[in-house]
Structures are given as C-alpha cells and as structure tokens.
Amino acid sequence: MLDHMSIQCADAEASAAFYDAVLAPLGGGRIKDFGQYIGYGVDNIPDFWIGAQTTGEGFRESHIAFRAKDRAMVRAFFDAAVAAGAEVLWTPQEWAIYHPNYYGAFVRDPDGNNVEAVSHRPE
Template sequence: MFDHVKFGVSNYQASKAFFLKALGPLGVAIVSEGEPSYGVELSQDGKVSLCLFETQEKPAHLHLDFVADTRQQVAAFHQAALEAGGTDNGAPGLRPQYHANYYAAFVIGPDGHNIEVVCHRHAANS
C-alpha cells in the first residue's frame, strides 16, 4: 500500500540494530544507507521500505505492522526483537477480535514505537 515509511529515531545505531535483528526473520535487510541524519533504508522485497534517520525531535509514537508468511516467522520476530532490546507488548498468538486467523506479536522498540508482525493465514497454511 505504501512505497516507504520514514521516521526519526533518537539513537540511530541502536534503532538500526534493533530493526535489522527484529525483522531479520522476515528477510529484511539494508537496501541503502547514508549519514545518520539521512538514515538507512530497510526492505525485504526492494519495493516497500522502512527508513530510519537520527533526530532529536520528539515525534509521536508509531504503530508499525509487518506481514509474515508464517506463524513461525511471527514467533521468530518476537524472540529476535526481545533479544535486540525490545520490550514485550504482546506474545505471539491469535487475536480473534480482529479476525479468526489474525496471529500476531507486538514489541515496543527503542523509541517507544509499537512494532507488530502479523500472519493472516490459517495455522494449516502457515
């Protein structure tokens, strides 16, 4: 739906390391990078990207949601994000209030952003 999302972070190196490790299970990697004030572009397919840059401005917290192909990727994201310094904000599991197959996990990243990964597939298909 979008081409890229770019937002400021207070500690560029910490945020870059967090997102690379947390989203590694989804195949996310660095596409391009400049000075911290310009930032880094992360993508899994080269079409849609997440961009981070260092700033001291205090933006409102974001909710970022990434799509996983499997429920195992959701669990791997959650574990990797916690290992990268994230704070648990919802363990991997079904969220039937959204729909019957909404399987997601949530963590709070270095700048307080709510990072989610969701798999919409039935357990038998993931």
C-alpha cells in the first residue's frame, strides 16, 4: 500500500463500497471507520483514507497507486474493480516506459479518481 493519503468523495458510501471491493484482492481492508471518514490498510495501519468532499463542487482528479505483491494481484484488483462498476482506463499490462517489470492496471473510482494497482516483480 502507500504511506498514507486521503481523497475527497462526493458520495462516501459509494466510495466505501468500491474500495471495500477493490482493496480486498490486494490484502487491504477497513482499519478505521468514522462514518464519513474511513481508513484502509494492511497490518492494522490505515494508510489510505476517504472522506466526505469538503472543498466545494469541483476537485482535481487524484492518482492513487496501490502496491500489489505480484501480477496475479493486479489482475484480481482489476477484476474486482470492473465488477464494482469502475470505468476502465487501462487493462493490466506491462509499462516498460516506467521500468521493465512495471505491471499495472488503471481504473476510475466513483468520484473520477485514477486508481492503479501495480506490481514491480517479473512474471
């Protein structure tokens, strides 16, 4: 996962359902739940937070990259995201432009954020 980050969500409940679904294949889950603010992570450390939108109607798209242990986890994340109704940006594939073992998939969450799962290990 990440050290930590937080994003604003127009519909916190819809976003919570989305992240419950797509983080499970990566070994992540809800660590803290304060209703409108939810912390996700692994090993009981909440490093990714979602919360109710607080800065007005518009906001800048965020890019979030979650670390996967292997390529199978990237594919599982992608499958879970598609099943949860995510818009597909890029299917799971190698991105040699970043480095030879960079394997990632990109989707859009319910709030329009660009969400990625990536493995840095070879097949």
